[in-house]
Amino acid sequence: MNYTERLENVTVIGAAGKMGSGILLLTALEMTDLSLMPENKDKTFVLNAVDVSDSALKGLVEYIRGQVQKAAEKKTVALRKVYAHRTDLIENGDIINQYVNDVLAVVRPTTRMEAAYDSKVIFEAIKEDPELKVRIIKQIDSNNKNNPWFYTNTSSIPITQLDETAGLGGRIIGFHFYNPPAIQKLVELIDAKYTQKEVHDFSLEFAKKLKKVVVPSNDFAGFIGNGHFMRDALHGIQEAQRLSANMPLHEAIYMINKVGQDFLVRPMGIFQLIDYVGVDVVSYIMSVMNPHLADENLHSSLLDKMLEIGVKGGQYSSGAQKDGFLKYDKGRAVAVYCTEKRDYVSFESFATKCDEQLGSLPGSYKPWKAVNFSKGKDADLAAYFGELSTMNTMGAQLAKTYNARSNAIGRKLVSDGVANNNQDVNTVMLTGFFHAYGPINEYLK
Numbered sequence: 001m002n003y004t005e006r007l008e009n010v011t012v013i014g015a016a017g018k019m020g021s022g023i024l025l026l027t028a029l030e031m032t033d034l035s036l037m038p039e040n041k042d043k044t045f046v047l048n049a050v051d052v053s054d055s056a057l058k059g060l061v062e063y064i065r066g067q068v069q070k071a072a073e074k075k076t077v078a079l080r081k082v083y084a085h086r087t088d089l090i091e092n093g094d095i096i097n098q099y100v101n102d103v104l105a106v107v108r109p110t111t112r113m114e115a116a117y118d119s120k121v122i123f124e125a126i127k128e129d130p131e132l133k134v135r136i137i138k139q140i141d142s143n144n145k146n147n148p149w150f151y152t153n154t155s156s157i158p159i160t161q162l163d164e165t166a167g168l169g170g171r172i173i174g175f176h177f178y179n180p181p182a183i184q185k186l187v188e189l190i191d192a193k194y195t196q197k198e199v200h201d202f203s204l205e206f207a208k209k210l211k212k213v214v215v216p217s218n219d220f221a222g223f224i225g226n227g228h229f230m231r232d233a234l235h236g237i238q239e240a241q242r243l244s245a246n247m248p249l250h251e252a253i254y255m256i257n258k259v260g261q262d263f264l265v266r267p268m269g270i271f272q273l274i275d276y277v278g279v280d281v282v283s284y285i286m287s288v289m290n291p292h293l294a295d296e297n298l299h300s301s302l303l304d305k306m307l308e309i310g311v312k313g314g315q316y317s318s319g320a321q322k323d324g325f326l327k328y329d330k331g332r333a334v335a336v337y338c339t340e341k342r343d344y345v346s347f348e349s350f351a352t353k354c355d356e357q358l359g360s361l362p363g364s365y366k367p368w369k370a371v372n373f374s375k376g377k378d379a380d381l382a383a384y385f386g387e388l389s390t391m392n393t394m395g396a397q398l399a400k401t402y403n404a405r406s407n408a409i410g411r412k413l414v415s416d417g418v419a420n421n422n423q424d425v426n427t428v429m430l431t432g433f434f435h436a437y438g439p440i441n442e443y444l445k
């Protein structure tokens with residue numbers, strides 16, 4: 001079966017979720033583009049969008065329609081060629097509408113899992129629950145005569161565990177999109193111990209068509225991305241707890257967040273990133289990874305406490321940030337949660353004092369946005385970190401400790417065999433987390 005035949009019948013499970021909806025969109029575009037090739041005109045392409053939530057599936061169709069419309073507007077020249085034989089399509093608007101209709105004709109939203117029984121490729125993006133994933137995969141596999149291939153989006157579960165417990169004999173691979181899949185360029189590709197070569201090769205071809213940057217990760221819980229992020233987050237939390245021996249915890253959280261965002265020139269501080277991903281999601285991923293780690297305890301009592309209180313962060317369906325460790329006003333952090341008061345404390349009431357304690361940033365400091373998209377990025381970073389390395393303020397010291405820990409996490413991912421080399425670790429953090437520089441760096445020595 002060639003690439004096109006494999007893509008004739010596909011299912012995305014969890015299609016209405018954050019990841020599933022993006023995976024569905026990308027797959028729908030690829031399948032529609034195949035269906036519009038003259039040599040495929042007699043074939044039918046079916047993309048089942050399976051989800052338990054009927055109401056979410058309704059919203060999904062509108063999401064797909066809107067996104068395809070935008071995608072079509074960007075490629076009208078190419079679409080004109082595709083529809084050259086259609087003399088009835090004259091205006092750009094006619095062509096765009098036709099393309100939207102063609103994509104929507106491929107996508108079949110349903111709550112019935114049975115739809116997946118005819119598929120040859122299954123993208124799995126249901127919640128991060130190993131038992132649920134295995135149960136669904138097994139159900140589909142035992143009813144599907146095509147020996148389908150499974151592409152799981154799991155963030156943390158070893159693929160070999162899914163393969164063996166579901167009895168797939170290597171018809172599965174970790175195809176780990178980043179959030180949001182339609183925008184993020186990175187895909188981590190994780191072979192299980194017995195992943196079949198054809199399953200792997202299809203992934204590479206599919207990823208290439210989607211114009212993704214593929215980084216291979218070996219099959220260790222959390223892979224490269226979460227392998228770094230979860231440990232980096234735990235370091236930030238533990239540093240804040242350490243500082244809280246001498247100051248209120250909410251002030252320490254503010255400081256550590258500022259050290260990451262400003263002193264280390266990251267896109268956001270670590271507590272904001274935890275909020276973005278979701279306090280509950282971070283805590284859960286740690287709990288899935290933890291049993292697989294022999295020499296460390298990936299667990300935070302502070303995350304437990306936040307969840308007990310009910311402060312979870314994450315996103316509204318509009319994409320707006322929910323309050324978590326930090327409170328947000330129009331996307332900007334304005335206050336920090338105090339677990340004792342069980343309420344947010346406004347930055348205005350303490351930030352100036354904390355900023356003074358941290359000390360000023362080097363004169364060559366530029367915010368992440370200015371550095372990351374500048375042509376002189378490497379020179380800017382070298383000058384900035386060169387200056388920071390000579391400073392002995394509290395902010396500089398915390399930054400040095402933080403960078404050293406991030407560096408050590410990255411190097412351990414390589415020495416443990418999770419990543420094949422330093423470059424792969426850095427590519428994941430640069431591409432998937434938008435860092436301006438990789439964790440394995442020579443700064444702040």
Ligand SMILES: NC(=O)c1ccc[n+]([C@@H]2O[C@H](COP(=O)([O-])OP(=O)(O)OC[C@H]3O[C@@H](n4cnc5c(N)ncnc54)[C@H](O)[C@@H]3O)[C@@H](O)[C@H]2O)c1
Nearest residue numbers: 014016017018019051052053125126127128153154155179
């Ligand atoms: N959110 C992220 O940033 C991110 C990034 C990379 C990978 N992932 C991984 O992707 C997967 C999905 O995460 P998400 O954030 O999109 O979750 P989500 O909760 O947004 O989506 C999960 C979807 O699955 C559906 N679902 C639940 N049980 C189902 C069932 N039995 N059958 C069919 N559909 C079912 C839900 O209704 C929901 O629409 C997880 O494995 C997660 O670890 C998430």
